[in-house]
Amino acid sequence: MDGTFNENDLSRVVEADKAHMWHHLFQHKALESSDPRIIVEGKGMRVWDQNGKEFLDAVSGGVWTVNVGYGRENICKAVYDQLMKVCYFANSAGSIPGALFAEKLISKMPGMTRVYYTNSGSEANEKAFKMVRQIAHKKYGGKKTKILYRDRDYHGSTLATMSAGGQDERNAQYGPFAPDFVRVPHCMEYRKHELGLEHLSGREFGIAAADAIEEVILREGPETVGALCLEPVTAGGGVIEAPEGYWERVQEICKKYDVLLHIDEVVCGVGRTGKWFGYQQYGIKPDFVTMAKGVASGYAAIACMVTTEEVFEMFKDDTSDPMNYFRDISTFGGCTAGPAAALVNMQIIEDENLLDNCAAMGERMLDNLRKLQEKHAVIGDVRGKGLFLGAELVQDRETKEPVDEKLAQQVVAECGAQGVIIGVTNRSLPGRNNTLCFSPALIATADDIDQICDAVDKALTKVFG
Numbered sequence: 001m002d003g004t005f006n007e008n009d010l011s012r013v014v015e016a017d018k019a020h021m022w023h024h025l026f027q028h029k030a031l032e033s034s035d036p037r038i039i040v041e042g043k044g045m046r047v048w049d050q051n052g053k054e055f056l057d058a059v060s061g062g063v064w065t066v067n068v069g070y071g072r073e074n075i076c077k078a079v080y081d082q083l084m085k086v087c088y089f090a091n092s093a094g095s096i097p098g099a100l101f102a103e104k105l106i107s108k109m110p111g112m113t114r115v116y117y118t119n120s121g122s123e124a125n126e127k128a129f130k131m132v133r134q135i136a137h138k139k140y141g142g143k144k145t146k147i148l149y150r151d152r153d154y155h156g157s158t159l160a161t162m163s164a165g166g167q168d169e170r171n172a173q174y175g176p177f178a179p180d181f182v183r184v185p186h187c188m189e190y191r192k193h194e195l196g197l198e199h200l201s202g203r204e205f206g207i208a209a210a211d212a213i214e215e216v217i218l219r220e221g222p223e224t225v226g227a228l229c230l231e232p233v234t235a236g237g238g239v240i241e242a243p244e245g246y247w248e249r250v251q252e253i254c255k256k257y258d259v260l261l262h263i264d265e266v267v268c269g270v271g272r273t274g275k276w277f278g279y280q281q282y283g284i285k286p287d288f289v290t291m292a293k294g295v296a297s298g299y300a301a302i303a304c305m306v307t308t309e310e311v312f313e314m315f316k317d318d319t320s321d322p323m324n325y326f327r328d329i330s331t332f333g334g335c336t337a338g339p340a341a342a343l344v345n346m347q348i349i350e351d352e353n354l355l356d357n358c359a360a361m362g363e364r365m366l367d368n369l370r371k372l373q374e375k376h377a378v379i380g381d382v383r384g385k386g387l388f389l390g391a392e393l394v395q396d397r398e399t400k401e402p403v404d405e406k407l408a409q410q411v412v413a414e415c416g417a418q419g420v421i422i423g424v425t426n427r428s429l430p431g432r433n434n435t436l437c438f439s440p441a442l443i444a445t446a447d448d449i450d451q452i453c454d455a456v457d458k459a460l461t462k463v464f465g
């Protein structure tokens, strides 16, 4: 594959970027002394930058998105054919790929029946929040408007989703936020001492972390709480899987207090953990499931809010009461490229058995990372599910004090120098992002996994000795 790029175009693109682009989560002062990385090509697990340098992408497009890898001709062809047929019509009408992808998606989600298309993970979450609020008004006389969210979880960049944001540092300077969003404690075993629960382990801690949700419901008044919104495996908050016992108890609590369960699968959805959806790892029965990134692996923008017939029925009646239906619209929810791409994306995962590959490669990577943990004292914890893994770097394994983010960023840069792109996260604490994160495409081979871990090993030695 030819990864070179025309020199003249290259300088023009870099100049245009520096003059006019506003990159996300980025301090642009850095571009006064360096050039941005421009990704010009991608194939399989690999991407090439403007200098022709090849990288093994261990983060699926930076933010765990390109689940089936780059350069999938059959997805591109399906999108092209669909766009030539009809690119768009508002979702007041239907479309062929819209209906067929909804049918296919639902076939992977027993218990769910309805799909609402939208553009982004944030927007999908907002749709569910709005439904919860409307149900509160329709069914509970304006009570049950409160939406619980968890410390360390993230649900989006809009103001309502930030109101449900469990990472204060991301929210600083953007308030005030929407009312009636209430925080519950995290379920992170590695940092259970923050909750005063260091004496509990495994299942006991899992149940106690869920019981803490019940305490919040009782404190707020169950008659005021409409929904609980959780990530199945917390992503940006530090790659956190809940301990055993947690989800079972969460489900019981939701049932007991008539609280709708909203699972945010924006990262875990469509294969990332080794099952179609993260919640399916834990036997959860959600009322809302939202998804975005992996739905079409980034080949087109598409997000979905999926719910049950029970919820759907609440918005249906024959009284022609104009207040009774879901009064919401998403202009680009009517783009046909998204579901056209998503249909082929899902077919690829089936045909190439990528869920099993994800589970197997995830195990291999977890093993490799655990070996690195034995070798490098700086790795305090290794965790995750499927090809969605994190390695938390600490100054001291006893105190669990995070390493300075600059050091974690140096590890990322060292991996980059070796041609491997990894990420770093953890609550977005300024200066404290200390969890290396890995989310290679589901097509990763054993060699790819070993190459990633080898680069991390060398980078850790270089930065920490």
Ligand code: PMP
Pocket (backbone or CB within 6 Å): 063, 119, 120, 121, 122, 123, 125, 154, 155, 156, 157, 231, 235, 236, 264, 265, 266, 267, 292
């Ligand atoms: N939920 C989770 C768990 C996410 O990680 C993200 C994005 N990182 C979102 C929601 C928001 O998605 P988007 O950026 O597409 O709005």
